[in-house]
Amino acid sequence: MRIRRLVLDVDKAFAQPSLFDIAAAIEKVSGVEGFNISVEEVDQETVGTLINVEGDNIDYAGRPACGHRKKWCCRAWCRGNCRR
Template identity: 50%
Template structure:
């Protein structure tokens, strides 16, 4: 059995005429294994909004997150962070 996904940070494009970010957050949060969702609008143009989506949980089912976003008309541009294991390990900045 593989270690559970605890946090995923995604760069996502959402159509402006699609669902609101509130609806996107609620839809993702409704998936079993997800405890919290944070969505920040990073940029906007005439047709799309660039979103930074942080998802945390005990065992995030990434395939279900992908399917949910696709059904909402969103496209994942990149996976910017993944944390997996028994606990969340925060990144350490060695320059501090």
């Protein structure tokens, strides 16, 4: 089944991870062409976000775009080191 759009309702801790960390992780996923993170609600301990992810054949398992099996792999590292 091809996944073209995901809508995620995410409550995250106020301090960690940052929205930049979340954005960086989403960007690495194979098939993601664009995404939007909207802050819907903020209280003392949590931040409520709505994340819309769009692309063609999004890899729901979360593998990086390079196809490397380790989730920590990033595109910059793979350009010179990934054997895929």
